[in-house]
Amino acid sequence: MTDLERSASAGDGHTDLDVAHPESQYPVADPGHPEHLPRLTDVDEKAADRATRQVATMFGIVPVLAIGFAVAYFALPRTMYIDFGFLHVNLQHVLLGTTAGLALLLIGIGAVQWARQLMDDHEMVDYRHSATSDAADREYVVRELQKGTEESKITRRKVLGRSLIGALAAMGIPLIVSFADLGPWPTKKRRAATIETTIWHEGVRLVNDITYVPIKASDLEIGQLVNGQPENLKELEGTEFQQARAKSSIIVVRMDPRTIRVPASRQDWQVGGILCYSKICTHVGCPISLWEQQTHHLLCPCHQSTFDLGNSGLVIFGPAARSLPQLPITTDAEGYLVARSGFTVPVGPSYFERDSRHDFKEGDN
Amino acid sequence: MGALSTLLAPQQQSSADTGTSQQVTQGKGLFAVQCASCHGLNGEGQVTSTIQGPPLAGVGAASVEFQVGTGRMPLSKSEVQAPVHAVRFSESEIAALAAYVATLGPGPAIPNPSQYDTAGVSQEDVARGGELFRTNCSACHNYEGGGGALPGGKYAPSLKGTSNVHIYEAMVTGPQQMPVFNDDVLRPEDKKAIIAYLNDLHSRPNQGGLDLGGLGPVSEGLWAWIVGIGGLVIFAVWIASKGVKAK
Numbered sequence: 015m016t017d018l019e020r021s022a023s024a025g026d027g028h029t030d031l032d033v034a035h036p037e038s039q040y041p042v043a044d045p046g047h048p049e050h051l052p053r054l055t056d057v058d059e060k061a062a063d064r065a066t067r068q069v070a071t072m073f074g075i076v077p078v079l080a081i082g083f084a085v086a087y088f089a090l091p092r093t094m095y096i097d098f099g100f101l102h103v104n105l106q107h108v109l110l111g112t113t114a115g116l117a118l119l120l121i122g123i124g125a126v127q128w129a130r131q132l133m134d135d136h137e138m139v140d141y142r143h144s145a146t147s148d149a150a151d152r153e154y155v156v157r158e159l160q161k162g163t164e165e166s167k168i169t170r171r172k173v174l175g176r177s178l179i180g181a182l183a184a185m186g187i188p189l190i191v192s193f194a195d196l197g198p199w200p201t202k203k204r205r206a207a208t209i210e211t212t213i214w215h216e217g218v219r220l221v222n223d224i225t226y227v228p229i230k231a232s233d234l235e236i237g238q239l240v241n242g243q244p245e246n247l248k249e250l251e252g253t254e255f256q257q258a259r260a261k262s263s264i265i266v267v268r269m270d271p272r273t274i275r276v277p278a279s280r281q282d283w284q285v286g287g288i289l290c291y292s293k294i295c296t297h298v299g300c301p302i303s304l305w306e307q308q309t310h311h312l313l314c315p316c317h318q319s320t321f322d323l324g325n326s327g328l329v330i331f332g333p334a335a336r337s338l339p340q341l342p343i344t345t346d347a348e349g350y351l352v353a354r355s356g357f358t359v360p361v362g363p364s365y366f367e368r369d370s371r372h373d374f375k376e377g378d379n
Numbered sequence: 380m381g382a383l384s385t386l387l388a389p390q391q392q393s394s395a396d397t398g399t400s401q402q403v404t405q406g407k408g409l410f411a412v413q414c415a416s417c418h419g420l421n422g423e424g425q426v427t428s429t430i431q432g433p434p435l436a437g438v439g440a441a442s443v444e445f446q447v448g449t450g451r452m453p454l455s456k457s458e459v460q461a462p463v464h465a466v467r468f469s470e471s472e473i474a475a476l477a478a479y480v481a482t483l484g485p486g487p488a489i490p491n492p493s494q495y496d497t498a499g500v501s502q503e504d505v506a507r508g509g510e511l512f513r514t515n516c517s518a519c520h521n522y523e524g525g526g527g528a529l530p531g532g533k534y535a536p537s538l539k540g541t542s543n544v545h546i547y548e549a550m551v552t553g554p555q556q557m558p559v560f561n562d563d564v565l566r567p568e569d570k571k572a573i574i575a576y577l578n579d580l581h582s583r584p585n586q587g588g589l590d591l592g593g594l595g596p597v598s599e600g601l602w603a604w605i606v607g608i609g610g611l612v613i614f615a616v617w618i619a620s621k622g623v624k625a626k
Contacts, residue, residue, distance in 0.1 A: 053623065054622075130618075224511050234563075239558030239560070240560075302518065307553055308556055313529070
């Protein structure tokens, strides 16, 4: 009798139950386990002693480390710092981490080494049995259920059961009604009033984000970048402010007009090489302001979509599918930059109903 | 760094504001020897020959003080971006070079110490500086100024340890790929608030042990995937491996 057979029929109390998947189901016969070979520690007593010493040493270091942890916790001043090369770290934190971490690691390694070298390593087979309860148990449960139904009088007084079902079903109404808060339904009219519009309109001044300092066209140098907002954002507060800001953020850049391409239809959208774009990536809506002033490329930090601001915001790399919306700008009587109109296309990421026919495409003029 | 800039500040100021003709002459001599091979004898730039350098008319004294004062210039070889090296000139030589280049065309002057000295900046201004930093700078330089990667091997350098005056100069001159943030738009008090925020941020004790450069998901991901998961894989292989057999 092999070890495997012995363990399988060792009388664990389940051998008389059905086996869930008898071997005969498999098209290829079970090759069985490889021959069991004794380990070095099984035949050589010295090797076993050595392994025992290793494990005991690892476990033996743990109390030392644990005491070290306590000493580091109480004895060290909390403001002592230590420098490892370029790292400037709190000595106590380093010691607490090292002692506790090393102690846990030693317990783990010791346990694994114990299991690998010293614990009995005979292969065992434990068959997966059918999960069904036996017939007597099943009969008992059915009998109890029937008894319970009888005692509840529900079979005789049927109105009880029916009214209960009605009550539970009615509780679905509050559930379904609260789904209305997922809305309102994005009809065409509602989209036009919300996600497809911003607070930009004709004559709104371009101002610096945070400081609201208006931007004078003559103050901008070639290579300048301004993270901006519409001046009327200042009037909003709370949720309204956040929602408006999420859509109206812009970047204003000035480039040498000789080095950029401005299509005929957008000649009057810019002021001497000063161009204004939406700051919201057309991929999934991250704010972008990583602009390389020499290449005119604007890179989105989230997924590396790259837009060419020297060429109407066309996508030159990455997952964004649409060019960055440009805001038509001009100057007012005092020389400050103002919007000529709102954005001509919806800003921000794509959504199913978005009409993308009016976005600027390669080759448009 | 702060002490260094305060120490050197009066000299820089005098060179920027009242560059004497003697200083300009000294600067011109230095320029001819050290800079002219790329930037041309009169700073007109070389854009067609094999050795290229941009024209310097109008870059201003601040640009020279930044590029030479941080050791970015002179450039030893053509690269995608000028890296920081040891500074090769003395303070007076840099001042002379800056004074000479400033005569080539009007450009940003070296800022006055009162513009970047952050002593006495209020906590409100530090907080406002943080807001401005996150709006205008963090896209490239990371939320705590740890720096970050740009396309094509270029990078936004870390701002840790950069002196106040150099941060100010970088904002007004826009070195390399960095956009310009001049004083008319990002006002001097805004710049001072940003510098104060960075100094405040970088002087805080690091209680968390290793901050992995503060680079966020890049360095943390690298650590978790390679060191963390790699270590777990090695352990799993060791646990499941068959040890030495007697036969």
